[in-house]
Amino acid sequence: MIVEYIRYRIPGERSEDFEAAYHKAADCLSRAPQCADYELARSVEQPESYILRITWTSAKDHLEGFRRSDLFQEFFAAIGPFVHDIEEMSHYERTAVRGTGGSIPSLYDWAGGAEALERLTERFYDLVAVDDLIGPLFKHMNPDHPRFVAMWLGEVFGGPARYTHERGGYRHMLSMHLGKAITEPMRRRWVSLLMDAADEVGLPADPEFRAAFTGYIEWGTRLALANSQPGAEPVREAPVPHWGWGVAPPYSG
């Protein structure tokens, strides 16, 4: 991904036409397969200043894909009258400095932190141990396994990076699934028992939290299944994923 910034200076009497032109042009961006997202913002202190941010799949996709497409002709027809008002037009590489602010709690905090996740995994592996379908897979598990999985989930949901620092991170988690030949009925049972445990230990039951929580569990179990197949060639090195609220942040009405 690459971020393009275009800064405009538009005199007050032309701002209405300018925004109307971008409403039209935005439709082209929405349809462009090279465009991930875009936003036009206007300065509060200097209302004649506008910044357009467009995230492209890559600079090459922008310059050689979008710029040479019919959509660009349409885009340009809309915003052409304003090209001379451009003050800067550049591509920017993202750096590692980014994140979300403190106005939205992490899923980890919302769930109740390490203690709540440990209660969850303790109960979950009690249920797993007596389950006829997946119990046998965990017959020789480390007695600390529930705590390790709680650490993993904590890190994924925005808590401290303990699994990475104390347990070997993604690489170790992956190694524990290799060759386990997890089947779809086993995956489903794993999910179903985890959801039972979540209800039993009183994990927050609000729709927003459960949607985000279940989203990660679906994603993670499907990856675990794929990576566990004989002959699988999974990604060997990766950071621990960080899961957020997605499209529905916590309800605060």
Ligand code: HEM
């Ligand atoms: C979101 C999905 C999943 C997560 C987050 C997860 C997490 C983990 C983690 C962190 C470990 C390593 C613990 C350690 O550090 O020792 C592990 C091991 C293991 N996982 Fe998963 N897992 C997932 C899905 C599954 C599924 C669907 C199955 C099978 C139905 C499964 C079976 C196992 C087994 C058998 C081990 C090794 C246990 C042992 O012998 O100690 N996992 N898992």
